[in-house]
Amino acid sequence: MSDEFSRDAQVLRLRELIAKGAGPEDAWETAWKDGVTPWDRGHAQEDLVELVKSGSVEFPSNGRALVPGCGKGYDAAIIASHLRLQTVGMDISTTAVEEAKRNIHSSDTESLVSFQIADFFSLKAEPEDLFDLVYDYTFFCAIHPSMRVSWGKKMTEIAxxxxxxxxxVFPIDGEREGGPPYSVKPEFYRDVLGDKWVQIFEKETNDETFRGRKKVIVWRKV
Incomplete structure (x- = not known):
């Protein structure tokens, strides 16, 4: 079975779980338990690794970072290790968070990373808990499009x-119906972030597998 066929089959299975689940927590937990995780490539995203190493963006030198929908925590570990930020990985799946904790255990960044079972949309915006950096990969495209306005508001509240x-930004493939993953375009992010955020960086992916379907865009809160 080819990797592409396997991913396609997992996407279809994931959509079935979302459609039949009693709620988001139930559906995503079942997906993680059953290994229906077509987005999980077993390592951090190359585009993120390149970005934090490249010097193309001036990142905060200290503070807190958040990775909603962190999965097994690969990207949270990269942010902590390269940027030396206190990094919180968050997921609504207990299984995903348990995997993330096992992955980070005994690493040289363990003291900088924590993982929580929590709902991003329920985060409280207390002044002492605001974040200096937030990273979103397969979170925006996983939530139903009707929740994107709430995503934008919450990003503004917690930053x-x-x-x-x-x-x-992935998967850029027009306005295909159905998901997850739901179709995205850069303007979908701009629309819900509004005038509270400005775009400061944009780059096409170097990943040949997703050429033309994925971009890295960095925003700064004004």
Whole structure:
């Protein structure tokens, strides 16, 4: 069975789970338990690794970072290790968070990373808990499009003035119906972030597998 066929089959199975699940927590937990995780490539996203190493963006030198929908925590570990930020990985799946904790255990960044079972949309915006950096890859495209306005509002609520938001915009494939993953375009992010955020960086992916379907865009909160 080819990797592409396997991913396609997993996407179809994932959509069945979302459609039949009693709620988001139930559906995503079942997906993780059953290994229906077509987005999980077993390592951090190359585009993120390249970005934090490249010097193309001036990242905060200290503070807190958030990775909603963190899965097994690969990207949270990269942010912590390369940017030395106190990084919170968050997922509504207990299985995903347990896997993330096992992955980070005994690493040289363990003291900088914590993982929580929590709902991003229920986060409280207390001043002492605001973030200097947020990273979103397969979170925006996983939520139903009707929730995107709430996504934009919550990003604004939980970020400090001057904070950065890294978005790996994927899958850019027109306005295909159905999901997850739901179709996205850069303007979908702009529309819901509004005038509270400005775009400061944009780059096409170097991943040949997703050439033309994925971009890295970084935003700064004004």
């Amino acid at each position: 400090k003035p001057g904070a950065l938001l890294i978005t790996l």
